[in-house]
Amino acid sequence: MVNVLKAKERTSERRSQVRELREQGGIPAVVYGYRIDNTPIAINMGDFMKTMREVGRNGVIDLDLEGKKLNVILHEYQEDPIRKEVIHADFLSVDMSQEIEASVRVELSEDAEGLKDGGVLQQIMHEINVTAKPDEIPEAIKVDISHLGIGETISIGEIRGKYSITINHEDDEAIATILTPRTEEETEEAGEAAEVSGTDEGNATTESEE
The missing domain is CATH 2.40.240.10 (Ribosomal Protein L25; Chain P)
Known part of the structure; x- marks a missing residue:
């Protein structure tokens, strides 16, 4: 239109x-x-x-x-x-008769199997570069992640055949993944590491001021 x-x-x-x-x-x-x-x-x-x-x-x-x-x-x-x-x-x-390059936003489906099991969604690619005629460039590239379990990733190669336009990325480039949820122990360790790092930075600042 x-x-x-x-x-x-x-x-x-x-x-x-x-x-x-x-x-x-x-x-x-x-x-x-x-x-x-x-x-x-x-x-x-x-x-x-x-x-x-x-x-x-x-x-x-x-x-x-x-x-x-x-x-x-x-x-x-x-x-x-x-x-x-x-x-x-x-x-x-x-x-209108010539192809051009454009960046198209990625739109993920809302649910994934891994999320129901406590996994954490990480969207790695928010835009995809494509080549197409101006009136064939989509508003968004929709990516179905409903089948993804914990530890699984969806990549460019899995969606390439669903679009007639040229996708200017390698097949192994990741679009999104479901991360393994952190255990309570890992969360506490990360918090302690951050506290130690903050303390070290504070000491370094004090020493430099002296």
């Missing part, structure tokens, strides 16, 4: 104008790639958030830059750490 996002070209990168744009509900952005040079643009925050909710992180957007139509994907973005608002966005213009 292609969604339209309107944009205007920015003529200045001065901080005062960027700040004014944000105060008016806009986002400073840039678009580059297929059929366009690196171009500063401005988009509306509300329109951007609505579009991203509809298409997802890797979805194709129909960017209308003052009448010029481009197929783009959100390449990178910056977020305000406090307000959690997008403060800058980079859009990559793409040729």
